[in-house]
Amino acid sequence: MHRCSPTHKLASIAVTTWILATVGCGSSEDPASPDQEAVVTVAEARGLAEGSVATVEGVVTVAPGTFNSATGDQGFALQDTTGGIYVSLPDTVDLDLDRRVRVTGTLGQTAEQTVLNTEAASVEALDGTAPVEPRDVTTGEVGESIEGLLVRVSGSVTRAPVDEQPYGFEVYIDDGSGEVQVYVHIVDGQPVIDMESLTVDQVIQVTGLAAQYEETYEVAPRQAGDLVVQ
Structure with a gap:
């Protein structure tokens, strides 16, 4: 099987946009922000419909940009105790293998593979490392x-x-x-x-x-x- 060029193979990167809800006159409540997005497991995220927004936490198992020659992106993979997923993003981020990370992105399909599409600003390195045994x-x-x-x-x-x-x-x-x-x-x-x-x-x-x-x-x-x- 021959790979197509990255521009054909790589699905368009979906960029999540949060629209702040208008607060009613006189209300003291603040609108929801991306930082308040509830964290779900990787397995739960993988089960969501395409186009859904999800925030997951896990450990980096593939360093950013490793698969660039075929994907055309600077993505990486992460894994928690429930599953793993490839995170696709256009710009590189500085993450080592085994680093704990939190990512908010949009579920999608690239060449029939489930991916979490995001951007660098939605990737947060967390404290600590946790080596993953294959x-x-x-x-x-x-x-x-x-x-x-x-x-x-x-x-x-x-x-x-x-x-x-x-x-x-x-x-x-x-x-x-x-x-x-x-x-x-x-x-x-x-x-x-x-x-x-x-x-x-x-x-x-x-x-x-x-x-x-x-x-x-x-x-x-x-x-x-x-x-x-x-």
Whole structure:
């Protein structure tokens, strides 16, 4: 499967606008503000209708801009105890992996993947860090039910890697439960994991975001350490 250009693939970023309600004459109550937006779990946010506004808190599992080569945005992923989601935004923000963060945005779909569309001003870094342990899943389990989570899969390489630069590389692995695509993005001109050493029948372990591009579910590694040859 070939990626389309970022301008075609990336859905328009929805910018949330809060309209202050007019307060009745003589009332001392202040109108609602974005800071008062109730925080919901990631699972609750993912269940909302497209176009709904939600505020979530979680831990950064994919650093901002890591997937830019294919998405064309500066987004990142976050996760709480109920689920994970990709946060799409046009401008980069300074967030490290494992940083706690609060985000308000609009639920949408990008290439059939559920995303939270936002802007930098609606992303707030919180105190503290909380490393996320990837969920071990079979290659056949990668699908809608775990989309947005940090996962770990192992399997044999079933096809030679396909070069889709400038978007990335794709390779498929299978542990016997079903093939899954591993999509390797380009960062600073290089794939985030070493593609030259991969050969058919080689057994590898990959950690990455359980993601979706159109009808294909995939695991997207974030950095060199996300690939382990077994």
